[in-house]
Amino acid sequence: MITVEHLTYEYPETRALDDVSFSIQKGTITALVGPNGAGKTTLLQCLAALVEPLHGRILIDGTEILRTPYKVQSMLGYLPDFFGLYERLSVQQALRYFAMAQNVKKTTITARIEVVLSQLDLIEKANAKIESLSRGMRQRLAIGQAMIHDPRILLLDEPASGLDPAARNRLAELFLALNAEGKTLIVSSHILAELDQYANNLLILKNGRLVDQDIAEAETTRKIHIELLAADARLETFLSQTPSAQHFDMAVNDKAEADPCHVVIDFSGSDKDQQALLEQIIGQGIKVKAFYPQKTSVQSQYLEIMDKDQAK
Amino acid sequence: MMLQRNPEFLRNVWIALTPGRLLLMPVILTVVFWAVYLASDDMPSFLAGLQPTAAIALAILLFLIGLKEATDALVSEVNQQTWDSQRMTAIGPFNMVIGKIFGGAVYAWYGAVYCGLVMITAALMMPDTLIHLKQLAIIVLSAVLCYAASQCWVLTNVQKNRYRGNLKSTSYIVLIIAALMLFGIIYQVFLSQVSTTTTIKWYGLNPSWTNFLLFSIVYFLVWSVVGFYRTMRLEFKFKNGPWVWLIFLATLWIYGGGFVTETVLEDISLRWLARIYVGFGLAVVLTYLTAFNEPKDVVLFRKLIFLFQNRHWARFQKRLPLFLVTLAVAVLICIITLITSIFIIDAVEKAGTSPAVWYSLAILAFLLRDITILIYANLRLKAHRADVAILIYLMMLYVLVPLILNLLKLEYLLPAFVPHLKGTLLNGLGLVLLQCGLVLFLLYRRWQQVGEATKYSK
Numbered sequence: 001m002i003t004v005e006h007l008t009y010e011y012p013e014t015r016a017l018d019d020v021s022f023s024i025q026k027g028t029i030t031a032l033v034g035p036n037g038a039g040k041t042t043l044l045q046c047l048a049a050l051v052e053p054l055h056g057r058i059l060i061d062g063t064e065i066l067r068t069p070y071k072v073q074s075m076l077g078y079l080p081d082f083f084g085l086y087e088r089l090s091v092q093q094a095l096r097y098f099a100m101a102q103n104v105k106k107t108t109i110t111a112r113i114e115v116v117l118s119q120l121d122l123i124e125k126a127n128a129k130i131e132s133l134s135r136g137m138r139q140r141l142a143i144g145q146a147m148i149h150d151p152r153i154l155l156l157d158e159p160a161s162g163l164d165p166a167a168r169n170r171l172a173e174l175f176l177a178l179n180a181e182g183k184t185l186i187v188s189s190h191i192l193a194e195l196d197q198y199a200n201n202l203l204i205l206k207n208g209r210l211v212d213q214d215i216a217e218a219e220t221t222r223k224i225h226i227e228l229l230a231a232d233a234r235l236e237t238f239l240s241q242t243p244s245a246q247h248f249d250m251a252v253n254d255k256a257e258a259d260p261c262h263v264v265i266d267f268s269g270s271d272k273d274q275q276a277l278l279e280q281i282i283g284q285g286i287k288v289k290a291f292y293p294q295k296t297s298v299q300s301q302y303l304e305i306m307d308k309d310q311a312k
Numbered sequence: 313m314m315l316q317r318n319p320e321f322l323r324n325v326w327i328a329l330t331p332g333r334l335l336l337m338p339v340i341l342t343v344v345f346w347a348v349y350l351a352s353d354d355m356p357s358f359l360a361g362l363q364p365t366a367a368i369a370l371a372i373l374l375f376l377i378g379l380k381e382a383t384d385a386l387v388s389e390v391n392q393q394t395w396d397s398q399r400m401t402a403i404g405p406f407n408m409v410i411g412k413i414f415g416g417a418v419y420a421w422y423g424a425v426y427c428g429l430v431m432i433t434a435a436l437m438m439p440d441t442l443i444h445l446k447q448l449a450i451i452v453l454s455a456v457l458c459y460a461a462s463q464c465w466v467l468t469n470v471q472k473n474r475y476r477g478n479l480k481s482t483s484y485i486v487l488i489i490a491a492l493m494l495f496g497i498i499y500q501v502f503l504s505q506v507s508t509t510t511t512i513k514w515y516g517l518n519p520s521w522t523n524f525l526l527f528s529i530v531y532f533l534v535w536s537v538v539g540f541y542r543t544m545r546l547e548f549k550f551k552n553g554p555w556v557w558l559i560f561l562a563t564l565w566i567y568g569g570g571f572v573t574e575t576v577l578e579d580i581s582l583r584w585l586a587r588i589y590v591g592f593g594l595a596v597v598l599t600y601l602t603a604f605n606e607p608k609d610v611v612l613f614r615k616l617i618f619l620f621q622n623r624h625w626a627r628f629q630k631r632l633p634l635f636l637v638t639l640a641v642a643v644l645i646c647i648i649t650l651i652t653s654i655f656i657i658d659a660v661e662k663a664g665t666s667p668a669v670w671y672s673l674a675i676l677a678f679l680l681r682d683i684t685i686l687i688y689a690n691l692r693l694k695a696h697r698a699d700v701a702i703l704i705y706l707m708m709l710y711v712l713v714p715l716i717l718n719l720l721k722l723e724y725l726l727p728a729f730v731p732h733l734k735g736t737l738l739n740g741l742g743l744v745l746l747q748c749g750l751v752l753f754l755l756y757r758r759w760q761q762v763g764e765a766t767k768y769s770k
Binding site for chain 1: 319323326394548611
């Protein structure tokens with residue numbers, strides 16, 4: 001869906017992006033994280049075709065965005081980090097303006113505005129002047145403006161900044177709903193815990209560079225929990241002969257004792273390999289009660305990767 | 313896209329044309345026109361008073377109120393951070409230009425429509441109807457010209473100062489244009505009779521002042537709208553090549569050359585030589601104007617070098633800043649002036665060793681020196697106010713230094729610091745080229761320093 005090749009962007013004072021390459025699959029929610037000044041905002045601006053890189057290519061659905069930015073921008077919705085709103089317009093007028101500006105069909109504009117107002121929980125404020133809105137409502141309206149033309153890709157720079165926990169939760173639900181509709185989202189945020197709620201892909205920038213691909217790939221090694229109805233020695237034998245199960249051990253229960261019915265393995269393989277592993281274990285006649293990958297938070301992944309990068 | 317379907321225009325209508333304001337404008341204008349009626353003895357004197365009153369009201373609305381609104385509209389888009397959202401829309405550069413010209417000052421245009429209708433009605437009931445209608449056209453078209461030119465200027469400033477914080481007020485533009493407004497009013501009210509009888513000479517033609525003014529306004533209006541559109545294209549990440557700018561330079565040369573007529577220079581050869589000098593002068597002035605107005609940061613030059621080294625010629629020519637294109641044109645015309653002066657024109661050939669032959673070359677050397685200084689200053693990593701600093705520096709160099717040299721009785725050094733007809737090959741050209749060499753060396757050093765600094769900031 002999105003392919004970035006050797007992207008380099010410079011400001012007069014600094015190189016903001018340095019030979020960045022990655023690709024993002026359709027229908028994912030990518031968390032774009034990194035320390036301040038890592039180049040997150042610049043990357044999003046490049047993806048939105050708002051700034052032109054020194055060199056490198058960005059392809060969206062196979063189209064190079066700098067060759068035909070207007071064509072690609074119709075597929076994109078972008079919420080800048082610091083956004084402005086037309087204070088003297090009403091919420092509905094602002095959405096109507098952006099719908100018209102994005103060439104939404106005249107006959108469908110009203111219906112589309114209603115959908116967006118409903119998704120963003122702003123129906124009651126449709127006729128309110130923007131200057132009278134709270135911070136959270138303004139944030140939601142800005143997102144509404146970015147998605148009024150129903151773009152396939154949403155680029156959101158710090159969308160939850162300044163929102164209270166309840167509003168953040170609603171925002172996360174909205175992102176998941178949009179993702180369920182097949183939209184691809186790239187969300188830059190400092191609040192890593194919030195990204196846990198919806199992100200299923202991680203992109204880490206540091207000093208304008210994507211954190212080492214080797215490290216990122218190492219993250220494909222995940223912990224898988226296997227809970228049995230009763231302890232079974234055949235499991236240990238089987239796992240010791242399975243190359244993708246790099247390491248395994250008994251889990252520790254509440255009483256700090258090793259639990260023979262609960263085994264945790266370090267698994268390196270694809271989702272298909274994971275499915276095959278489960279089938280093989282069951283095929284051995286081992287009575288499996290539960291089989292699940294351990295969810296690693298974005299925060300812990302981020303910190304772990306950054307530590308490894310630091311150590312290199 | 314029609315104006316009523318232009319989203320940018322409509323957005324401005326929603327904001328500016330509130331019911332209260334819609335009512336206020338015609339009420340105030342009607343009261344003004346009613347006062348003229350009360351002060352008149354009969355219908356002819358009422359019409360004679362109404363016409364200039366409506367013209368002045370129109371000029372005040374369009375220039376004093378409208379111009380500020382139009383330019384501030386663009387500045388506030390940037391300062392209030394709504395500009396990036398607009399750039400992401402599918403409006404496109406042309407509709408955005410139309411939306412900004414007519415939408416940014418929609419309230420002034422609303423009043424202008426009323427004044428215009430009054431002027432047309434009065435003109436139809438008065439003798440010299442055509443002259444009055446031309447006056448109306450001059451005010452309206454010059455307003456559009458001023459809006460497009462000032463907004464184009466603001467937009468190039470946006471590009472120059474991108475991501476460096478807020479744009480400053482555009483009051484300086486309003487001041488410049490206010491002078492045009494005063495001229496328009498004075499012209500309309502006091503000089504209209506003179507201007508219809510006075511003719512001017514342009515090539516072999518003798519058009520009336522009014523007709524020529526109208527022609528000139530239309531000429532510059534077309535190019536200012538084209539300029540605004542091309543600048544807007546860059547905001548929407550379209551690429552511009554240098555060709556349209558080159559066509560503008562050529563037409564401006566033709567326009568300016570028309571003022572060198574047989575009454576100015578009788579000899580046809582010298583007249584054509586003078587017209588070539590007009591082209592050279594225009595190219596020099598426009599090089600300075602574009603150089604001060606366009607971005608000149610280190611990233612631009614890195615990009616150009618990257619495209620050049622990798623032989624991306626199409627992208628390279630599209631990236632070239634206009635001041636470099638205009639500089640190249642100035643160099644070309646300078647060569648033409650030299651060749652023409654030395655080999656073609658008999659009258660000048662005799663004076664082949666005269667310092668005047670080197671005059672255009674000396675001007676070109678000064679231009680090269682100044683542009684190099686300007687680039688040198690802008691290559692600093694934080695060159696926020698480099699252009700203003702260099703403007704002051706150059707003013708000192710061209711005014712203070714000659715003054716001091718005069719006081720010290722060192723007049724023979726004057727041609728080294730200011731273009732001088734008495735300059736010789738040594739003091740008029742050699743010393744300026746020496747300065748060029750020095751600033752080029754400094755520029756090279758700074759380029760290396762900046763490269764090192766950026767490397768360490770990764």
